[in-house]
Amino acid sequence: MIEQTRMEISTALVALAEGNDAIPPITNGNIRTQIGSVEMVWKGLDKKAATFLSETGLTDEEVLKLTFKSQSLEKLWRNVAQSLELQTSVNQAPEKLVRTRIITTATNQSRLLQEAGKEACLIHLAHKSQVSAAQVETLKDILATFDQNIFELTFVRPASAPAPQSDVLEQAAFNTWQDWVGLETLFEGVIEDPNGQDMINLLPDMSYGIEFLNMKLHENIAIFMSL
Secondary structure, three states, X not given: OHHHHHXXXXXXXXXXXXXXXOOOOOOXXXXXXXXXXXXXXXXXXXHHHXXXXXXXXXXXXXXXXXXXXXXXXXXXXXXXXHHHHHHHHHHOOHHHHHHHHHHHHHHHHHHHHHHHHHHHHHHHHOOHHHOOHHHHHHHHHHHHHHHHHHHHHHHHHHHHOOOOOOHHHHHHHHHHHHHHHHHHHHHHHHHHOOOOOOHHHHHHHHHHHHHHHHHHXXXXXXXXXXX
């Protein structure tokens, strides 16, 4: 999973800078500067990830630094995505803009899901007395955003679309929403009792659930893109 993510990020950075068969290279100066910032943070983070995957391993302090760097990378990626969406909104026709926003929202779901998993683990690893209200609220906010997005993608936007949605996409989106409803209860368990005895079993189930749901999200995007 980590190796795949490393490859995807590296491929995405090259595509944004140099272009590929699907997209032209980014020429906007401001966006290229943002991409450069992403590349700088990513190079350091990628080295740490490689060390983590090797037999050398990382100390607790290094893992903590890795977490902070990953958070910085998430924010920088978000800035790039928002800038690209803004540029697209200026250049595209209204109907294409709606499609682009759907893709952006759907793609963002994977990031939110991974972020929620990370926050849940950090809450569990902290001693009960050290779990701050801010940590719990952060997780709640992430889950609320994900829940709102998946509800809109599954029910609201198809209902307001001028043309009927593909049956294949509709069924896939509904199945993904059902999977999310099940996974959401596991996150709620972390929030309610982060140091409970059942957590030792709950976290692996959550990890598998996140990986499975993330796969479904990518499949849904692929179906949407093929239409």
